[in-house]
Amino acid sequence: xxxxxxxxxxxxxxxxxxxxxxxxxxxxxxxxxxxxxxxxxxxxxxxxxxxxxxxxxxxxxxxxxxxxxxxxxxxxxxxxxxxxxxxxxxxxxxxxxxxxxxxxxxxxxxxxxxxxxxxxxxxxxxxxxxxxxxxxxxxxxxxxxxxxxxxxxxxxxxxxxxxxxxxxxxxxxxxxxxxxxxxxxxxxxxxxxxxxxxxxxxxxxxxxxxxxxxxxxxxxxxxxxxxxxxxxxxxxxxxxxxxxxxxxxxxxxxxxxxxxxxxxxxxxxxxxxxxxxxxxxxxxxxxxxxxxxxx
Numbered sequence: 001x002x003x004x005x006x007x008x009x010x011x012x013x014x015x016x017x018x019x020x021x022x023x024x025x026x027x028x029x030x031x032x033x034x035x036x037x038x039x040x041x042x043x044x045x046x047x048x049x050x051x052x053x054x055x056x057x058x059x060x061x062x063x064x065x066x067x068x069x070x071x072x073x074x075x076x077x078x079x080x081x082x083x084x085x086x087x088x089x090x091x092x093x094x095x096x097x098x099x100x101x102x103x104x105x106x107x108x109x110x111x112x113x114x115x116x117x118x119x120x121x122x123x124x125x126x127x128x129x130x131x132x133x134x135x136x137x138x139x140x141x142x143x144x145x146x147x148x149x150x151x152x153x154x155x156x157x158x159x160x161x162x163x164x165x166x167x168x169x170x171x172x173x174x175x176x177x178x179x180x181x182x183x184x185x186x187x188x189x190x191x192x193x194x195x196x197x198x199x200x201x202x203x204x205x206x207x208x209x210x211x212x213x214x215x216x217x218x219x220x221x222x223x224x225x226x227x228x229x230x231x232x233x234x235x236x237x238x239x240x241x242x243x244x245x246x247x248x249x250x251x252x253x254x255x256x257x258x259x260x261x262x263x264x265x266x267x268x269x270x271x272x273x274x275x276x277x278x279x280x281x282x283x284x285x286x287x288x289x290x291x292x293x294x295x
Contacts, residue, residue, distance in 0.1 A: 011038035017068075098288065099145070100128075103227045105145075108160065109127060112291040144273070156274065157272040158273050161292065170258060172256075174238070192205070
């Protein structure tokens with residue numbers, strides 16, 4: 001098979017998996033028009049329409065679905081063959097795309113990025129941080145990072161560090177006007193920020209002590225999904241915030257925020273790096289896992 005033929009098939013495979021020329025182009029590192037041209041050339045060469053296209057959607061024809069089913073294992077085998085070459089290299093080679101929550105990415109990946117690249121100079125690490133829950137397969141990621149409770153079936157998960165906690169913080173000026181809470185029930189008389197997912201769903205503040213668990217649902221005037229915004233609101237003396245401990249730490253150490261209810265705070269669920277169970281693991285992804293894995 002000619003190189004151009006393989007390139008066309010790879011372009012089709014990407015479009016078929018993503019159902020999008022734009023996302024396929026991002027994965028392949030080319031323009032959307034180049035992807036469209038490659039797929040059109042493939043269809044002209046085989047004499048069969050493989051994709052149905054409208055201005056808003058892309059779908060597979062029956063022929064396209066059959067071709068994709070045959071191509072996916074073949075491209076998997078090609079990936080395995082190329083990855084096997086890593087045994088002849090000193091360090092892993094190639095791109096690894098990771099998706100991680102924006103609220104915790106700096107504390108999980110920040111401490112390891114420098115050493116990871118230094119030890120693996122031929123590794124290309126591409127990190128996209130977003131709190132939106134995404135399908136890592138559909139969006140072309142090699143792996144994602146999430147709390148264990150939000151992992152999907154069909155994924156292999158590896159526990160990673162650090163284990164993080166959420167804390168309640170307020171400013172000195174806020175506590176000068178409001179009594180210091182001693183119990184989660186005391187929060188009912190406070191102005192508390194509502195924690196929100198990007199899809200606008202709220203989640204409660206969770207506390208536990210000696211086996212006694214409490215969920216508190218704030219009803220304050222602010223609903224935010226970005227922890228940095230929550231901290232800014234707390235610094236503005238208007239409300240208490242329930243944020244990741246590592247995000248609050250520099251402000252607490254500087255005396256700009258005060259922690260409360262610490263005896264009710266428990267570590268969150270472990271974080272996991274997850275990837276499709278049926279997809280081969282590249283040497284680059286193995287290097288990332290080893291850098292993050294809980295020892």
